[in-house]
Amino acid sequence: MKDITRIIVVLTLTCVVCALFLALVSSVTAERIKDNATKNNNDAITALAPLAQRVEKTVVDSQTLYKLFDRQENLIGYAFLAQGQGYAGTIKIVAVLDSGLSTLEGIKVVESVETPGLGGRIVESFFDSQFKGLSVLPAIIALKDNPSKKNEIKTITGATISSRSVVAILNKRIETIRKALQ
Amino acid sequence: MNKIIKGLWAEHPIFRQLLGMCPTLAVTTTAVNGISMGCAVIFVLTFSSLVVSLIKKIVPNQVRIAVYTVIIATFVTVVDIVFKAYFPAISKSLGPYIPLIVVNCIILGRCEAFASKHDVKSSLIDALSMGLGFTWGLLVLSSIREVLGFGTIFGLTVMPKGYDPLVVMILPAGAFITLGFLVAIMAKLEKR
Numbered sequence: 097m098k099d100i101t102r103i104i105v106v107l108t109l110t111c112v113v114c115a116l117f118l119a120l121v122s123s124v125t126a127e128r129i130k131d132n133a134t135k136n137n138n139d140a141i142t143a144l145a146p147l148a149q150r151v152e153k154t155v156v157d158s159q160t161l162y163k164l165f166d167r168q169e170n171l172i173g174y175a176f177l178a179q180g181q182g183y184a185g186t187i188k189i190v191a192v193l194d195s196g197l198s199t200l201e202g203i204k205v206v207e208s209v210e211t212p213g214l215g216g217r218i219v220e221s222f223f224d225s226q227f228k229g230l231s232v233l234p235a236i237i238a239l240k241d242n243p244s245k246k247n248e249i250k251t252i253t254g255a256t257i258s259s260r261s262v263v264a265i266l267n268k269r270i271e272t273i274r275k276a277l278q
Numbered sequence: 279m280n281k282i283i284k285g286l287w288a289e290h291p292i293f294r295q296l297l298g299m300c301p302t303l304a305v306t307t308t309a310v311n312g313i314s315m316g317c318a319v320i321f322v323l324t325f326s327s328l329v330v331s332l333i334k335k336i337v338p339n340q341v342r343i344a345v346y347t348v349i350i351a352t353f354v355t356v357v358d359i360v361f362k363a364y365f366p367a368i369s370k371s372l373g374p375y376i377p378l379i380v381v382n383c384i385i386l387g388r389c390e391a392f393a394s395k396h397d398v399k400s401s402l403i404d405a406l407s408m409g410l411g412f413t414w415g416l417l418v419l420s421s422i423r424e425v426l427g428f429g430t431i432f433g434l435t436v437m438p439k440g441y442d443p444l445v446v447m448i449l450p451a452g453a454f455i456t457l458g459f460l461v462a463i464m465a466k467l468e469k470r
Binding site for chain 1: 304305307308311336337338340341344345348349351352355356359360362363364366370371372373374375445448449
């Protein structure tokens, strides 16, 4: 009986102490992690649409859509955050569309847990630069060979699923945005 | 002195004990990933060994593994959170492999086999030695794979211009092949 009590006490104490410690670390860093994510998204939009001077927030299909205006207050495009299932987990992408909703100004994968060195490479510039100036009418197509048409991109060797997921996530979100705005 | 050398060579965690194969094979696609994983493991291993060694007398034998696991998981979560807050880029590229340090058998193995039976000082030395051994192992493996698979090292191009990267070296098969050769070389060196 004495043994049982000791086991329960030690195990409970261990868990309580560890939980308190984690709560402390988390409370110290939570703000910073959130800031990182926001800053990351804003940086991505700025990098993709350098001409944008003013950003206006709207909501499309319960998700945020940012209208981008240049110095002369002309609408130059739309920025949005798209997310969906990748190979290993959720992929979050910031993308900028031109004002006609037909061409991508560029994309940036801001969050993913794809396999490091394989699917994880969707964040690298050799992959995402393919989306700069890519036509999204008709929908984007991912190919294993070198693309020949305006709406085609090449998948990453060894990470076909991750590459295709990025394309599928973008296509889906662009479709909803287009439907909502037209 | 012998205690320090132990983890670096004679009882090297990767090449001699073949422990921690999951991160060894999975994250060693680039040298930066290898080093980051090594540092994370050194941190978790050192602090887990320290705590386990400190509380070894009060933990009942029946639940020791459960207690060690909770302690290890706590330090791994700390690493994960700190990387997310202060090194978002590394956190992104290592992805799920940071949380997976929890199941890295080097850590539980050293806590169970060493820290729970020795005093704090020897446990710390053992943890550092094993951690550093693990790190240099990852560094060698990841450097070979990065040079052959991408033609770069730490992101800098080292192979001549016409070099066609051996994609297989980045894929899991390349990890197994490289590891096999390295284990064989270490065994040969040890035999002499």
